[in-house]
Amino acid sequence: AQSVSQHNHHVILSEAASLELGCNYSYGGTVNLFWYVQYPGQHLQLLLKYFSGDPLVKGIKGFEAEFIKSKFSFNLRKPSVQWSDTAEYFCAVNVENTDKLIFGTGTRLQVFP
Amino acid sequence: NAGVTQTPKFRILKIGQSMTLQCTQDMNHNYMYWYRQDPGMGLKLIYYSVGAGITDKGEVPNGYNVSRSTTEDFPLRLELAAPSQTSVYFCASSYPRDSPLNTEAFFGQGTRLTVV
Numbered sequence: 355a356q357s358v359s360q361h362n363h364h365v366i367l368s369e370a371a372s373l374e375l376g377c378n379y380s381y382g383g384t385v386n387l388f389w390y391v392q393y394p395g396q397h398l399q400l401l402l403k404y405f406s407g408d409p410l411v412k413g414i415k416g417f418e419a420e421f422i423k424s425k426f427s428f429n430l431r432k433p434s435v436q437w438s439d440t441a442e443y444f445c446a447v448n449v450e451n452t453d454k455l456i457f458g459t460g461t462r463l464q465v466f467p
Numbered sequence: 468n469a470g471v472t473q474t475p476k477f478r479i480l481k482i483g484q485s486m487t488l489q490c491t492q493d494m495n496h497n498y499m500y501w502y503r504q505d506p507g508m509g510l511k512l513i514y515y516s517v518g519a520g521i522t523d524k525g526e527v528p529n530g531y532n533v534s535r536s537t538t539e540d541f542p543l544r545l546e547l548a549a550p551s552q553t554s555v556y557f558c559a560s561s562y563p564r565d566s567p568l569n570t571e572a573f574f575g576q577g578t579r580l581t582v583v
Contacts, residue, residue, distance in 0.1 A: 398557065
C-alpha cells in the first residue's frame with residue numbers, strides 16, 4: 355500500500371541553523387509530492403510541491419525540496435531557520451491511478467531564538 | 468472566496484451520541500477529503516470523494532459515514548461516538564490529480580471533537 359515516512363518526529367534548532375527534514379514514499383510510479391506546514395492552532399498550508407520537471411523546487415519562506423526518484427525521497431530544506439518557522443511539517447503524496455492524498459506522520463520543528 | 472469551510476469549530480460529545488461535521492467548498496473542486504489528526508500520527512484519511520454521488524473509504528473509515536449529494540458539500544457523520552474518535556478533523560478539497568487546474572489541496576480550519 356502507498357505510504358509516506360517522515361523519520362524526524364521532533365527537531366529542535368537554534369535560529370540560523372540549517373534544516374533538513376526527511377520524507378520517503380513507498381510507490382514506484384509517477385507521483386505528485388507536497389510539503390505542508392501547520393502553524394500552532396492553524397490549518398495546513400502548502401509550502402511547496404513537485405509535479406514534474408526540475409527536481410529541485412522552491413517554495414515560500416525560503417524553503418526548498420529535492421525530489422530524488424531513485425531514493426523515493428522528497429526532503430525539505432532551509433539554509434537558515436527563523437523562530438517563526440516553529441510549526442509542524444507534513445509530507446504528502448498523491449500517486450498516479452489513485453485518488454488518495456496520503457500524509458506522513460509529521461515533524462514537529464521548534465526553533466529557539 | 469471562502470475556500471473550505473468547516474463547522475463547528477469545537478464540539479464535545481457524550482459516548483453514544485451522534486453528530487455531523489459539515490464541510491463546504493466554493494472552488495468547484497471535484498475531490499474532497501476528510502482527515503483526522505492525532506498527536507504523533509499525522510493526518511489519516513477517513514473518506515474521500517471524487518465527485519457528487521461518489522465516495523470511498525480511506526485508511527481509517529470505521530465509525531464514520533459520508534455522503535456527497537452536491538459538489539460543494541461533504542458532511543462526515545459519526546453515528547455512535549466513542550472516546551477513540553476524539554481528534555481534530557480536517558476537510559480538504561482539490562481538483563483531480565491529473566487536472567491542469569490542480570495545484571494543491573486546500574484545507575478547512577478544522578473541527579476539534581472531544582468524546583467523553
